[in-house]
Amino acid sequence: METDCLEIVDLWKSRQYSMSMVAPVLLEIRELASSFSFFDIQHVNRSANVPTHLCAKHACTLTVTESWTGLRPSFLLTSLLADDARSLFVE
Template sequence: METDCLEAVNLWNSRYTDRSVIAPILDEIGELALSFTFFTVQHVMRSAKGPAYLCAKRACTLSVTESWLYSTPPFLISSLLADCSASTC
């Protein structure tokens, strides 16, 4: 999981020794994470979240579910291209 909140990453990494207010939530996330072969929480710069932000913004405006299995939605193409060229993919 990636987040731009460094404090959330630090809380996750210290969840066994630090009993913060959100400890029950971290415990629940830990239980759900057991369903995966590998799970980690890592920090990303806010500027690297362009495509994710656009998807979340789009989801907030929909009254139905959309899925894109075989094509990239038009609203996302330019952001993905910019993200790809920034990371030289």
């Protein structure tokens, strides 16, 4: 898994997150990860994680929960298309 949040990566690697607000999420990730032969969380620059950053930024503006099923939200579409185009060159 990749994230642009270095604090999450550090917490994951240290396993010292019991007092962190994100501890329940990390514990759930650890439980789910046990079904894989290998799982790690790595840091990436925000520029390599634009769609995720846009989702987080959008979520901060919401007062209710949003759900998208079968469609891509307009605020994210350009970034998803650019991200998809970049992935064509990475193999």
